[in-house]
Amino acid sequence: MEVRARAPGKIIVAGEHAVVHGSAAVAASIDLYTYVSLRFPTPADNDETLSLHLKDVSLEFSWPVARIKEAFPNLENPIPPSSCLLETLKLIASLVDEQNIPEANIGLAAGVTAFLWLFTSIHGCKPAKVVVNSELPLGSGLGSSAAFCVALSAAILALSDSVTMDFSHQGWQVFGENELELVNKWAFEGEKIIHGKPSGIDNTVSTYGNMIKFKSGDLTRLKTNMPLKMLITNTKVGRNTKALVASVSERTLRHPTAMASVFTAVDSISNEVAAIIQSPVSDDLAITEKEEKLAELMEMNQGLLQCMGVSHASIETVLRTTLKYKLSTKLTGAGGGGCVLTLLPTLLSGTVVDKVIADLETCGFQCLLAGIGGNGVEFSYSGIPDIGANGGNLS
Numbered sequence: 001m002e003v004r005a006r007a008p009g010k011i012i013v014a015g016e017h018a019v020v021h022g023s024a025a026v027a028a029s030i031d032l033y034t035y036v037s038l039r040f041p042t043p044a045d046n047d048e049t050l051s052l053h054l055k056d057v058s059l060e061f062s063w064p065v066a067r068i069k070e071a072f073p074n075l076e077n078p079i080p081p082s083s084c085l086l087e088t089l090k091l092i093a094s095l096v097d098e099q100n101i102p103e104a105n106i107g108l109a110a111g112v113t114a115f116l117w118l119f120t121s122i123h124g125c126k127p128a129k130v131v132v133n134s135e136l137p138l139g140s141g142l143g144s145s146a147a148f149c150v151a152l153s154a155a156i157l158a159l160s161d162s163v164t165m166d167f168s169h170q171g172w173q174v175f176g177e178n179e180l181e182l183v184n185k186w187a188f189e190g191e192k193i194i195h196g197k198p199s200g201i202d203n204t205v206s207t208y209g210n211m212i213k214f215k216s217g218d219l220t221r222l223k224t225n226m227p228l229k230m231l232i233t234n235t236k237v238g239r240n241t242k243a244l245v246a247s248v249s250e251r252t253l254r255h256p257t258a259m260a261s262v263f264t265a266v267d268s269i270s271n272e273v274a275a276i277i278q279s280p281v282s283d284d285l286a287i288t289e290k291e292e293k294l295a296e297l298m299e300m301n302q303g304l305l306q307c308m309g310v311s312h313a314s315i316e317t318v319l320r321t322t323l324k325y326k327l328s329t330k331l332t333g334a335g336g337g338g339c340v341l342t343l344l345p346t347l348l349s350g351t352v353v354d355k356v357i358a359d360l361e362t363c364g365f366q367c368l369l370a371g372i373g374g375n376g377v378e379f380s381y382s383g384i385p386d387i388g389a390n391g392g393n394l395s
């Protein structure tokens with residue numbers, strides 16, 4: 001009996017960073033996913049380990065269940081979604097340290113820590129095999145950390161008593177509203193371990209999919225009324241969301257009044273973006289007008305992200321390159337490198353798109369055209385035992 005879960009990555013159309021400080025932001029899911037499979041061994045397997053295989057980085061970690069019990073003598077489970085206390089983080093860190101993660105992959109330690117917190121909080125010290133793989137570039141602004149946490153939470157919860165298991169359904173299925181909320185809350189706790197101070201927008205859009213407006217923890221699901229086509233350019237410059245979020249907070253401490261104005265301006269931009277995306281369109285002309293407004297708002301948002309100090313020379317190169325074709329570009333996600341968005345108007349010819357891509361690729365960047373605004377998290381069971389629908393507790 002195995003469960004598979006998949007959670008999408010995302011783009012932020014407006015409002016990254018400012019959203020951490022209470023401004024509105026607009027994000028959409030993209031059709032690139034992180035997949036997690038989870039299986040509990042049968043008694044015949046005689047396997048008493050908890051293992052985590054991270055296929056994207058070709059690393060596998062495992063802990064004898066007895067070792068986890070020893071590290072967590074007072075482990076309570078299952079518990080409702082809650083933050084990992086500093087004391088517990090230290091206990092988990094000792095389990096992660098023992099795995100000798102290569103220095104080059106040290107950013108993974110936070111992800112492995114998040115996994116151990118999510119798994120043990122819901123299942124306790126239980127043997128299991130977990131495998132993760134992703135279509136998303138890791139650490140590049142497309143929400144890989146959130147997709148990782150959402151897919152993990154979904155798989156872990158789908159084999160727990162918190163979810164009513166329906167084995168009659170073949171293929172990908174969606175959670176009910178209460179279950180989605182639970183997945184999202186747990187994923188947010190995982191993001192906290194990876195990011196330090198996430199706003200919650202990335203895990204929320206990965207959980208619910210489509211396009212959302214997000215402000216101070218409040219989600220508004222947007223009804224899009226226009227096709228949105230973006231070119232995503234990966235500068236391939238590595239960066240770390242936790243460090244970039246911290247750098248903006250430090251700048252805010254140094255210049256509170258100026259930064260408050262920047263965040264207010266971003267709030268207005270995001271609200272306007274959300275209104276444009278939702279307003280009805282009558283004809284092509286109306287779409288063109290909306291696209292022109294969106295393009296201008298993206299440029300304004302990019303200027304404000306520069307004010308926050310999260311742009312990068314590679315991002316500026318993408319901006320200059322796309323400007324030659326009169327296209328508007330902004331960074332997406334935490335910036336500092338990573339991925340950049342360019343709005344592709346509906347009437348832009350395929351030949352021009354090809355030229356822009358060729359130009360960007362000559363600079364050493366990687367371009368992709370992802371579908372925007374698809375499904376959120378989904379899961380599926382396989383190797384189902386013959387016990388009928390709603391088989392109950394399989395532990």
Ligand SMILES: Nc1ncnc2c1ncn2[C@@H]1O[C@H](COP(=O)(O)OP(=O)(O)OP(=O)(O)O)[C@@H](O)[C@H]1O
Nearest residue numbers: 107108111134139140141142143144145241333334
């Ligand atoms: N497929 C994966 N396998 C293992 N760890 C992952 C995976 N995806 C994400 N992670 C974890 O998330 C970290 C990257 O998160 P980070 O927030 O820096 O980037 P991002 O989420 O891609 O970008 P952004 O937050 O700007 O959207 C990795 O260092 C790792 O700890």
Ligand SMILES: C[C@@](O)(CCO)CC(=O)[O-]
Nearest residue numbers: 016017198199200333334
């Ligand atoms: C930079 C940030 O605003 C978006 C990262 O995708 C961080 C967050 O909101 O948690």
Ligand SMILES: [Mg+2]
Nearest residue numbers: 143145146241
């Ligand atoms: Mg992230």
